[in-house]
Amino acid sequence: MKKILFFVKIHLLVPMAMALVTSVVAESSKPNIVVILSDDQGWGDLSLNGNSNLKTPTIDGLARDGVRFDRFFVCAVCSPTRAEFLTGRYHARVGVYSTSAGGERLNLDEKTIADTFKAAGYATGAFGKWHNGMQYPYHPNGRGFDEYYGFCSGHWGNYFDPMLERNGKLVRGEGFIIDDLTNQALDFIEKNKDKPFFAYIPFNTPHSPMQVPDEFWNKHKDQELGQRNREPEKEDVVHTRAALAMCENIDWNVGRVLKKLDDLKLAENTIVLYFSDNGPNGWRWNGGMKGRKGSTDEGGVRSPLVIRWPGKIPAGKQIKQIAGAIDLLPTLADMAGIKIASEKPLDGVSLKPLLLGNPEQWEDRVLINQWGGKNGGRVSLRTQRFRLDTNGALFDMKNDPGQKKGVAAEFPKVAERLRTQQQAWRDLTTPTYKKDGRPFIVGHPDYQYTQIPARDGIAHGGIERSSRHPNCSYFSHWTSTEDKITWDVEVPADGKFDVEILYTCPAADVGSEVELSFNGDKITAKVSEAWDPPLLADKYNRIKMGEGDVKYFKSLKLGTMSLKKGKGELTLRALKIPGSQVMDFRLIMLTRRN
Numbered sequence: 069m070k071k072i073l074f075f076v077k078i079h080l081l082v083p084m085a086m087a088l089v090t091s092v093v094a095e096s097s098k099p100n101i102v103v104i105l106s107d108d109q110g111w112g113d114l115s116l117n118g119n120s121n122l123k124t125p126t127i128d129g130l131a132r133d134g135v136r137f138d139r140f141f142v143c144a145v146c147s148p149t150r151a152e153f154l155t156g157r158y159h160a161r162v163g164v165y166s167t168s169a170g171g172e173r174l175n176l177d178e179k180t181i182a183d184t185f186k187a188a189g190y191a192t193g194a195f196g197k198w199h200n201g202m203q204y205p206y207h208p209n210g211r212g213f214d215e216y217y218g219f220c221s222g223h224w225g226n227y228f229d230p231m232l233e234r235n236g237k238l239v240r241g242e243g244f245i246i247d248d249l250t251n252q253a254l255d256f257i258e259k260n261k262d263k264p265f266f267a268y269i270p271f272n273t274p275h276s277p278m279q280v281p282d283e284f285w286n287k288h289k290d291q292e293l294g295q296r297n298r299e300p301e302k303e304d305v306v307h308t309r310a311a312l313a314m315c316e317n318i319d320w321n322v323g324r325v326l327k328k329l330d331d332l333k334l335a336e337n338t339i340v341l342y343f344s345d346n347g348p349n350g351w352r353w354n355g356g357m358k359g360r361k362g363s364t365d366e367g368g369v370r371s372p373l374v375i376r377w378p379g380k381i382p383a384g385k386q387i388k389q390i391a392g393a394i395d396l397l398p399t400l401a402d403m404a405g406i407k408i409a410s411e412k413p414l415d416g417v418s419l420k421p422l423l424l425g426n427p428e429q430w431e432d433r434v435l436i437n438q439w440g441g442k443n444g445g446r447v448s449l450r451t452q453r454f455r456l457d458t459n460g461a462l463f464d465m466k467n468d469p470g471q472k473k474g475v476a477a478e479f480p481k482v483a484e485r486l487r488t489q490q491q492a493w494r495d496l497t498t499p500t501y502k503k504d505g506r507p508f509i510v511g512h513p514d515y516q517y518t519q520i521p522a523r524d525g526i527a528h529g530g531i532e533r534s535s536r537h538p539n540c541s542y543f544s545h546w547t548s549t550e551d552k553i554t555w556d557v558e559v560p561a562d563g564k565f566d567v568e569i570l571y572t573c574p575a576a577d578v579g580s581e582v583e584l585s586f587n588g589d590k591i592t593a594k595v596s597e598a599w600d601p602p603l604l605a606d607k608y609n610r611i612k613m614g615e616g617d618v619k620y621f622k623s624l625k626l627g628t629m630s631l632k633k634g635k636g637e638l639t640l641r642a643l644k645i646p647g648s649q650v651m652d653f654r655l656i657m658l659t660r661r662n
Contacts, residue, residue, distance in 0.1 A: 098264040099377065099404055100338040101185065102257075102325060103396070105153070105268075106318055107146060107197060107275040110348030111370045112355045113315045119353055120294050122312040126323040127342055127374065134340075134376030135385040135423060141392045141450060142345055142371045144362050144439035146222055147172035147199045149345040149393050150270065154180040154200065154211070156397035156414040160438055160497040163506070164200065167222045168538040169524055171504060173201035174211065179410035181397045182212025185266040188406035193256040194218070195249045196270035202524075203508055204515035209235055212409075213268070217252040221523060223539035224272060225618030226604045227279040236517030238657065244281050246271050246314075250321040254328045261332045269325070271318055275349060276615055278310035279608045280317055288313045289610075295353040298470070302351035310610040311350060336378050339403060341396070344371045358471040364437040364448035364458055365471055375423065377403070387422050390452055392435045395419050434486070436493055444494035444501050449486045454479070456486040510638065511631050511658055513561040520638065520656040525553045534652075535616020542618070546650040552641040553653065559586070559631045564661045567591055567629050569640075570621035570654040574600040577647030584626060584656070587636040592643065593626040595651055621654040628661065 112119050116128040116136070143149040147167045148159035155162050155178050163175035174180070182192045193215035194208045202220035204210045217234050224230060227245040231238060241248045253269045273280070288309040297303045322342065329335040347368040348354055349361045359365030373391070375381060380403075394416030401408050402418035422430060437448040446458040455463045455471065462476040462483040476483035510518050523538040529551030535541040543553060567584060575598035583592045599622035605613055642650045 097337075098188070098190070098406075100264055100334060101190075101266045101400055101404065102329070102338060102340045103153075103266075103268050103400075104322060104325070104340070104342045105150070105196075105270040106315075106342075106344045107270070107272045108311075108346065108349035108361055109274055109315055109318070109344040109372075110352070110354045110360070110367070111344075111357070111372055112353050113274070113311065113344075113348060114372055116374075117355065117372065121291070121308075121353065122288075122316055124315060124319040126319045126326065127372075130322075130326075130340060130342055130376045131374040131384075133378065133383050134374055134381050135387055137373040137387045137391055139388070139390045140343065140371050140373035141369050141390065141435050141437060142343065143393070143437065144346055144364050144368045144446070146197075146275075146345050148439065150199050152393040152416075153396050154178075154182070155410065156181070156394050156408075156416040157412065158394060158415045158436060158438070160444075160501055161415070163504075165502045165504070167199070170506065170508065171502070172199055172222065173206045173506065176205060178412070179408075180211045181400065182208075182266065182268070183409040184212070184397065184401055184406065185404070186212045186214070187409050188404070189264065191256075191260040191263055191265040192268075193253070193260075193265070194268040194270065195253040195256070196268075197222070197224070197272035197275075198270070202521070203510065203518055204236070204512045206509070207236065207515065209515065210512075215256055218249060218270075219272075220519075221521070221539040223275070223537055223615050225277060225540040225613075225616060226608065227273070227277065228608050231621070233519070236515060236519075238519075244279075244317070246273055246317055246321055247281075250324050253325065257325075257328055257334070258332070261334060271321075273318060274311040274314035277605075277608070277613050277617075278307060278314070278610045280310060280313045280610065284313040284317045284320075285310070285610060287316070293353075297351040297353055298356050299351060304350060304611070306611050307350045308352040311348070311352065313610075339375065339377045339400065341373070341375045341400070343373045343393070343396075346371070356470045362439070364439055364446045366455060366465065366469065369437045369448070381423050387419075389422055389430050390433065390435060390450060391419055391422070392416065399423075434489060438493070438497070444498035447490055447493055449490055451486070454482055454486065456483070456490060460487050460490070462486065507556045507558040507635055509560060510555075510557045511559050511561070511563050511565060511660060513563065513660075516660050518565075518658040518660075520555060520557075520658065522553070522654055525555050525640075528552045528554065537615045540618055541616050542621070542652050542654040544649075544652045546642065546653065547645065547648065549642050549645060552639055554640075555638040557586070557638045558635045559633055562631065562633050564628055564630050565658040566661060567626040568623045568657050568659075569626065570657070571595065571624050571651040572599050572601060572619060572621055573649075573651040574598060577649050577651075579644070579646040580642050580650040581644040582626075582640065582642050582650065584629065584638070584640050586631055586638045587634055589630050589632065591626050591629040593624065595624060597622070597624075621652075623657075629658075
């Protein structure tokens with residue numbers, strides 16, 4: 069009898085063990101994914117693409133060992149490209165219409181690439197500039213990322229030891245921000261080396277402020293530029309030199325990521341992808357193309373794209389077919405053999421046939437570039453051969469890559485077809501583009517921290533914003549009890565929160581009493597400690613800033629506040645002002661008390 073029972077147990081255990089082995093093998097065979105995204109780096113900001121003003125050997129090497137796309141297109145500015153990468157859908161469909169003050173947020177009914185890979189058993193981490201929503205569940209931790217380190221705004225005013233966050237909690241960065249973000253990504257890769265991981269590394273350079281470590285700046289600060297913008301009178305040479313130095317720092321950090329993969333023996337089973345989010349943030353050499361960041365012409369939306377997967381993707385291949393940021397989610401999911409989490413129709417398509425299959429069977433397509441302006445914004449359409457610009461002019465990009473001569477008269481049917489599609493897209497998107505009734509979500513029950521920055525607030529009275537670019541700004545000139553700062557918010561569930569604000573205040577103005585209120589609930593506190601640090605611009609900037617400077621702010625603890633579920637106006641006001649001003653205000657931080 070014992071022998072029979074033993075046999076039955078073994079008989080049951082064998083298939084269980086085989087299933088476990090199969091599961092482990094299947095998981096280990098899934099490729100790791102590393103996606104590196106640069107910020108404001110034009111197509112021409114790589115030696116790979118013919119720029120002799122700088123050297124980017126690591127990224128050039130990725131192209132040598134993998135593939136590069138000749139014509140890859142993103143959006144004219146930052147947040148839309150990120151949204152299209154994350155969702156595989158055009159940004160106008162997913163709620164993104166601006167780069168700040170709430171217009172950068174992905175609609176909450178959208179699923180992201182991180183949702184897709186997390187559902188497939190991947191560890192997911194993002195390290196850098198998010199720019200698609202700050203308050204949970206718009207936050208990266210609410211969009212499929214297990215780990216997040218960086219900042220959620222678009223522009224950030226300081227790149228050395230800056231204020232950042234780790235999974236919602238404010239922290240102080242260490243050293244130059246790109247080096248720091250890379251360090252965090254390397255730690256994530258190390259921690260998850262024995263399971264499949266999806267690492268998203270959205271760097272925030274060469275976006276301004278133009279700050280970079282000396283070792284990179286010193287190579288370029290006195291450089292004579294061998295290649296200039298096609299309209300050289302527009303080029304700020306010092307700005308270009310700083311951008312070149314920042315791009316070389318990126319290349320060095322990409323090398324650190326690749327070395328980590330080599331050291332851990334993960335390179336053979338890791339897909340590494342590198343691209344940028346828009347055209348260059350200055351008039352500098354960009355292959356003679358028309359337009360720069362903010363433009364929907366070729367120079368504003370053409371990005372480098374290189375992909376390496378050793379042994380799977382042919383080395384040294386160049387792909388001529390057009391593609392876009394919307395294609396990256398379906399491509400990576402297809403190559404990893406996993407199901408896409410979104411049930412909504414994607415605008416992008418898998419590029420796997422181009423990477424691994426027969427490109428001759430690839431059908432021509434139309435890609436849409438859209439940004440800003442009225443009536444659906446500036447809309448440009450791109451086919452394999454032609455670009456229709458936002459004004460309806462048609463250009464033959466094969467024979468005229470600089471968009472210098474319109475050819476609508478020579479190709480009237482092409483022009484008519486693309487103009488019809490252009491108008492149809494405007495008709496589709498204009499009713500919802502820049503129409504936003506979404507309040508800022510405060511105190512979500514599934515997340516401990518809520519940042520409420522000056523960026524998202526509305527100033528009343530004499531209060532002024534430190535910069536016309538809201539992202540990293542603060543409020544100043546707060547001199548009257550009639551002045552206030554408000555936020556249109558929604559509290560999804562009752563809760564108690566520890567409240568602190570980040571401020572500065574000179575010694576002569578200490579003593580103001582401030583009140584934070586929401587739908588009848590209030591909390592008050594006194595500004596009792598002076599804190600008046602200098603602006604950081606002169607310490608780090610290589611050129612004068614145009615987007616607002618920052619300083620190190622101090623925390624003032626207001627106490628504990630109860631918030632009840634509901635919508636309303638969150639209001640910060642001063643009850644007493646014994647000096648000439650209340651404070652300079654940066655943000656409110658709420659920490660849920662469990």
